[in-house]
Amino acid sequence: MRHAEHGTSLVTMTDNTARLDxxxxxxxxxxxxxxxxxxxxxxxxxxxxxxxxxxxxxxxxxxxxxxxxxxxxxxxxxxxxxxxxxxxxAGHPVNHVCLSLPADAFEALRGRLEEQGVPVSELVHDSYGARGMARRAFYFTDPDGNVFEARHYD
The missing domain is CATH 3.30.720 (Signal recognition particle alu RNA binding heterodimer, srp9/1)
Structure with a gap:
C-alpha cells in the first residue's frame, strides 16, 4: 500500500469524480x-x-x-x-473501515498482522461491498480499538 513516491503528500487528480479523500x-x-x-x-x-x-x-x-x-x-x-x-x-469510533486489496496484498497483510500478534478474525466469504461480492475478508483492530476489515474481490 506504500505510495510509489515516498515522501510526497500531495497528488493532483486529473478528473473530478467522487472519491474518498x-x-x-x-x-x-x-x-x-x-x-x-x-x-x-x-x-x-x-x-x-x-x-x-x-x-x-x-x-x-x-x-x-x-x-x-x-x-x-x-x-x-x-x-x-x-x-x-x-x-x-472523540472516542466514538466508526463501526469499521474496509480496505480492499489485491489477493496477494490481502495474504501479506494477514501474515504481518499475525506476526505482530494482532488478533485477526476468521475468514468471511462472499461479503457484499462497493464492488459486489468479495471472495474473502477478515477483521482486525488497531491499537486504539478502531476496527478494520480487509477484503479482496479477485
Whole structure:
C-alpha cells in the first residue's frame, strides 16, 4: 500500500469524480499509531516530524495515492467546534473501515498482522461491498480499538 513516491503528500487528480479523500481516526498516541499503520499495513507516514515539532495538529498515513488516514489525538477533541456535538465524537469510533486489496496484498497483510500478534478474525466469504461480492475478508483492530476489515474481490 506504500505510495510509489515516498515522501510526497500531495497528488493532483486529473478528473473530478467522487472519491474518498480521508478518514479521521481518534488515537491516544499519534506517533505510535503511525508506527502501527506503517509496520502492519505498509502505509506511508506523513507529517510525523511536523507533529512532533508542534507545527501541525496531527500526522497522517497514506493508504494510496488518493486516500489518507488522519491520526487525531484525543486532545484535539476540545477544538472540534465546527458543528454542535463534534467535540463529543472523540472516542466514538466508526463501526469499521474496509480496505480492499489485491489477493496477494490481502495474504501479506494477514501474515504481518499475525506476526505482530494482532488478533485477526476468521475468514468471511462472499461479503457484499462497493464492488459486489468479495471472495474473502477478515477483521482486525488497531491499537486504539478502531476496527478494520480487509477484503479482496479477485
Amino acid at each position: 480521508h478518514v479521521v481516526l481518534w488515537v491516544r498516541d499519534p506517533i505510535a499509531a503511525a508506527g502501527f499503520y506503517e509496520k502492519a499495513l505498509g502505509m506511508e507516514p506523513l507529517r510525523l516530524t511536523e507533529f512532533a515539532a508542534g507545527t501541525v495538529a496531527f500526522p497522517s498515513v497514506r493508504l494510496n495515492e488518493e486516500t489518507i488516514f488522519d491520526l487525531a489525538p484525543l486532545t484535539l477533541a476540545e477544538r472540534m467546534r465546527m458543528l454542535p456535538g463534534a467535540a463529543e465524537s
